[in-house]
Amino acid sequence: MTLRVEDARLLSGRGRFVDDVDLPGQLWARVVRSQVAHAVVRGVETTEAAAAEGVTAVLTAADLPDVVIPVRTRVIQESLEAYQQAPLARDRVRYVGEPVAVVVAEDPYAAEDAAELVGVTYDELEPVLDARGASRPGSPTLFEGRGNVAARLEMGYGDVDEAFARAAHVTRAELSIGPQSGVPLETRGLLAAWTGDRLEVWGTTKVPHFNRRVLASLLGSAEASIRLHGADAGGGFGVRGEFYPEDYLIPYLATKTGRPVKWIEDRSEHLVATNHSRHQAHVIEAAFDAAHRLLALVDELWHDNGAYIRTHGVIVPDLTLSMLPGPYRVPSYRGTAHVVLTNRTPCGTYRGPGRYEGTFVRERLLDIAASELGVDPIELRRRNLLAPDELPLHRGLSAIGTEMRIDAGDVPGLLERTMNEAAFDAWRTEAERLRSGGRSVGVGAAVFMEKSGLGPHEHGGVDLLPSGGIRVTAGSTSLGQGVETVLATIAAERLGVAPPDVTVVLGDTDLVPDGVGSWASRSTVVAGSAVAAAAERVATIAREAAADALEVDPADLRLVNGGFEAAGYPERRISFAELASRATDGLGARETFAVDHMTYPYGVHLAQVEVDRDSGGVRVLRYFIGYEIGRAIRRELVEGQLVGGAAQGIAGALLEEFLFDEAGQPLATTMADYLVPTASEVPPIGVLICEEWPAESNPLGVRGAGEGGATGCGAAIAAAVDDALQRPGWVRSLPVALERARTQA
Amino acid sequence: MTQRHRIAIAVNGTTHDVEVESRRTLVDVLRHDLGYTGTHVGCEQGVCGACTVLLDGEPVRACLVFGVQADGAQVQTVEGLGDQEHLSPLQETFSSAHALQCGFCTPGFLMLVTAFLRDHPSPSDAEIREAVASNLCRCTGYQNILRAVRTAADATASGDGSAGEPS
Numbered sequence: 001m002t003l004r005v006e007d008a009r010l011l012s013g014r015g016r017f018v019d020d021v022d023l024p025g026q027l028w029a030r031v032v033r034s035q036v037a038h039a040v041v042r043g044v045e046t047t048e049a050a051a052a053e054g055v056t057a058v059l060t061a062a063d064l065p066d067v068v069i070p071v072r073t074r075v076i077q078e079s080l081e082a083y084q085q086a087p088l089a090r091d092r093v094r095y096v097g098e099p100v101a102v103v104v105a106e107d108p109y110a111a112e113d114a115a116e117l118v119g120v121t122y123d124e125l126e127p128v129l130d131a132r133g134a135s136r137p138g139s140p141t142l143f144e145g146r147g148n149v150a151a152r153l154e155m156g157y158g159d160v161d162e163a164f165a166r167a168a169h170v171t172r173a174e175l176s177i178g179p180q181s182g183v184p185l186e187t188r189g190l191l192a193a194w195t196g197d198r199l200e201v202w203g204t205t206k207v208p209h210f211n212r213r214v215l216a217s218l219l220g221s222a223e224a225s226i227r228l229h230g231a232d233a234g235g236g237f238g239v240r241g242e243f244y245p246e247d248y249l250i251p252y253l254a255t256k257t258g259r260p261v262k263w264i265e266d267r268s269e270h271l272v273a274t275n276h277s278r279h280q281a282h283v284i285e286a287a288f289d290a291a292h293r294l295l296a297l298v299d300e301l302w303h304d305n306g307a308y309i310r311t312h313g314v315i316v317p318d319l320t321l322s323m324l325p326g327p328y329r330v331p332s333y334r335g336t337a338h339v340v341l342t343n344r345t346p347c348g349t350y351r352g353p354g355r356y357e358g359t360f361v362r363e364r365l366l367d368i369a370a371s372e373l374g375v376d377p378i379e380l381r382r383r384n385l386l387a388p389d390e391l392p393l394h395r396g397l398s399a400i401g402t403e404m405r406i407d408a409g410d411v412p413g414l415l416e417r418t419m420n421e422a423a424f425d426a427w428r429t430e431a432e433r434l435r436s437g438g439r440s441v442g443v444g445a446a447v448f449m450e451k452s453g454l455g456p457h458e459h460g461g462v463d464l465l466p467s468g469g470i471r472v473t474a475g476s477t478s479l480g481q482g483v484e485t486v487l488a489t490i491a492a493e494r495l496g497v498a499p500p501d502v503t504v505v506l507g508d509t510d511l512v513p514d515g516v517g518s519w520a521s522r523s524t525v526v527a528g529s530a531v532a533a534a535a536e537r538v539a540t541i542a543r544e545a546a547a548d549a550l551e552v553d554p555a556d557l558r559l560v561n562g563g564f565e566a567a568g569y570p571e572r573r574i575s576f577a578e579l580a581s582r583a584t585d586g587l588g589a590r591e592t593f594a595v596d597h598m599t600y601p602y603g604v605h606l607a608q609v610e611v612d613r614d615s616g617g618v619r620v621l622r623y624f625i626g627y628e629i630g631r632a633i634r635r636e637l638v639e640g641q642l643v644g645g646a647a648q649g650i651a652g653a654l655l656e657e658f659l660f661d662e663a664g665q666p667l668a669t670t671m672a673d674y675l676v677p678t679a680s681e682v683p684p685i686g687v688l689i690c691e692e693w694p695a696e697s698n699p700l701g702v703r704g705a706g707e708g709g710a711t712g713c714g715a716a717i718a719a720a721v722d723d724a725l726q727r728p729g730w731v732r733s734l735p736v737a738l739e740r741a742r743t744q745a
Numbered sequence: 746m747t748q749r750h751r752i753a754i755a756v757n758g759t760t761h762d763v764e765v766e767s768r769r770t771l772v773d774v775l776r777h778d779l780g781y782t783g784t785h786v787g788c789e790q791g792v793c794g795a796c797t798v799l800l801d802g803e804p805v806r807a808c809l810v811f812g813v814q815a816d817g818a819q820v821q822t823v824e825g826l827g828d829q830e831h832l833s834p835l836q837e838t839f840s841s842a843h844a845l846q847c848g849f850c851t852p853g854f855l856m857l858v859t860a861f862l863r864d865h866p867s868p869s870d871a872e873i874r875e876a877v878a879s880n881l882c883r884c885t886g887y888q889n890i891l892r893a894v895r896t897a898a899d900a901t902a903s904g905d906g907s908a909g910e911p912s
Binding site: 002003004006007008009010011012013014015017019020022108109182183184185186187232233234235236237264266267268479480481482636637639640643644645646647648670671672676678679680682684685709 | 840846891
């Protein structure tokens with residue numbers, strides 16, 4: 001038996017990823033993308049491309065109806081429509097990689113050849129690349145008649161000004177994070193085809209029901225006429241499965257040509273076309289009293305949103321602000337975010353959106369404050385972390401449109417347990433010893449709060465089939481995180497079977513009636529709760545039917561091996577399959593789990609690093625994560641999420657950045673430039689999974705595990721680099737600039 | 746005009762005759778002409794290793810090899826290791842060690858490790874790390890891949906499994 005129900009197909013090469021599906025008569029699309037960051041488009045010449053061998057069609061904006069890609073996650077009232085992206089650029093291009101035209105041909109090689117024959121005439125404009133500068137009057141603008149600030153977010157509570165006026169100490173820091181992204185190993189891809197009077201699409205994932213709604217509305221067709229198929233996905237991390245320009249273009253081309261059309265993004269396209277994230281500059285200040293207790297936090301940030309508002313709207317800066325106080329007792333708080341448009345790839349979410357950034361700046365500020373106050377950074381945190389008896393806490397903030405209610409937990413306790421489990425004091429002693437021997441070794445810690453289990457609801461169904469199978473359906477989608485195994489486990493536990501006996505159907509809009517999707521660490525929490533309820537209900541219905549069939553009291557039946565047995569009389573048995581065969585309307589249950597509040601997991605990251613004095617390279621020697629998960633359905637999978645997240649988070653601290661030159665040309669267009677870490681860069685990562693504080697807002701008690709592995713990495717690594725160099729507050733931006741580190745080591 | 750060539754490739758022991766353009770990559774031939782979709786394309790730049798197959802026994806990036814270069818060659822892909830009902834010991838070990846999440850990079854790692862363990866039957870941890878560092882995985886953070894390879898190597902060394910040998 002494999003560990004996960006997904007494993008056998010994936011290990012044997014029998015997974016079904018979008019490019020594994022080929023249809024007879026299929027055409028291939030190639031997107032022609034802007035090669036300049038900012039320009040007026042004077043003309044798009046397609047004659048030569050259209051005449052090339054094997055080419056079926058070449059489309060430009062003039063061939064498309066007047067549509068823009070909508071926002072999925074709306075957290076503010078103001079319309080952002082003026083900044084939303086058309087599927088093909090109309091009169092202006094605003095980032096390198098923006099779709100300008102699309103070519104369809106008989107094979108992908110011919111399509112790529114023809115795409116190079118499309119001639120675009122640009123009148124180049126001055127690129128806007130510095131978000132803070134771009135927010136000031138007088139800056140060149142991306143949208144005529146509008147400034148570059150698409151939105152300004154403000155949130156907070158308490159009297160910040162009074163707190164600063166009476167503070168015994170104030171610490172201020174300017175900090176920044178570079179653009180980074182999920183960069184899944186599988187690039188995006190789509191296949192669209194008409195079958196009879198229905199449009200079928202492969203390759204969407206994450207939020208298929210939302211995407212179907214959008215596609216139907218943009219194409220002007222009925223939702224029921226469109227079927228999105230589920231598929232395996234080669235990693236999601238927030239970026240995959242949102243509605244991108246291609247998610248309109250490919251189905252539109254299938255409609256126009258009457259033939260199946262496939263598009264597989266190549267890696268160079270991916271690195272400029274798929275959402276970037278995390279690019280923010282912060283000015284953050286804290287006020288402390290004489291006992292080093294926080295009185296107030298104030299953060300002002302400039303969020304580089306790239307050239308357009310995409311499906312995530314302003315959720316990344318919204319989450320940055322709402323989660324910034326994190327697990328601390330912060331009596332007053334004011335956060336301001338300027339959402340600024342620049343001539344870069346547009347922004348979406350990337351694992352731990354807003355929390356990676358916010359944790360970095362808050363924890364940096366605490367480290368700098370500790371140094372200024374002459375206290376141990378851990379001690380400063382102990383003094384300011386929320387105590388268990390201060391929860392639940394209504395913080396007076398809202399996150400992704402939900403009121404923030406921090407439910408329960410013991411953050412100070414987790415800090416102590418994690419430091420003990422990792423032997424952090426020994427790490428520190430070792431680092432001191434190595435430094436006295438001339439090496440630049442240091443340790444750092446970060447404490448953070450995550451969020452998970454976003455509502456408003458999710459659907460789950462469990463059917464016992466006459467064929468003997470058990471089928472689970474849910475509105476979540478599989479992105480590689482193991483959600484099939486988790487949902488199968490939840491159903492199996494309630495039906496007295498093993499997870500492999502359960503077939504999980506996700507992501508298919510015909511087979512799953514509705515769904516909110518897989519994002520925001522919500523699937524185990526929300527879909528898991530719905531599937532648990534459905535499994536419990538179908539077990540009850542089946543028990544009653546079995547009691548009738550066997551003529552015994554329902555209470556005297558035992559769930560054994562896919563059926564019911566009368567206690568003490570194993571020969572009096574009826575299987576699920578037989579019960580399902582007898583049930584004229586089928587034997588199943590569908591439940592919706594609805595929840596108003598998110599649940600808030602929390603964690604501690606510890607790092608020990610060495611800075612190489614010659615190269616400036618930073619090597620992570622030791623890493624440890626403590627995380628409160630409420631309850632784990634499958635501990636191995638939780639650990640896998642945390643370690644995998646940490647690999648991404650550590651790389652975000654040290655390696656990964658989308659650099660652009662002064663003309664707005666991207667410098668990271670291959671995987672040799674955008675440095676996804678290899679096994680050589682990722683250290684052994686210790687994990688302590690705690691199940692001490694079950695979430696109160698769901699029956700399983702679970703808190704999401706998808707993002708906390710990444711969240712604290714930037715902060716912990718930065719602290720460790722400071723310590724290695726014995727320069728408190730030295731790291732002010734991520735990723736840590738190796739060249740700068742060399743000059744300091 | 747594009748030039749086309751008739752080539753013969755033996756994939757997992759089955760010979761296929763196929764006509765290809767000169768420039769058509771081996772991975773496109775395998776996936777789209779012959780239907781061996783277990784081999785994946787991650788970058789087409791030779792960096793990620795998702796398309797690793799064995800060409801006459803040696804691991805290659807199938808995105809950097811032209812189909813015509815494989816004319817007359819033996820190619821081994823993940824489909825040759827073991828099917829869903831009969832996973833090979835190496836595949837089983839990847840599952841039990843939770844060495845895969847999305848599974849997109851996994852076939853490339855399996856082929857890489859198959860050749861590595863054949864050539865290094867008793868590898869050190871450092872050798873394993875160096876070999877695994879040839880390919881990219883974006884989900885697991887590698888720790889469980891390293892553990893799977895260690896386990897497979899130890900099982901082979903103690904003779905209680907044939908991990909590393911394609912079945």
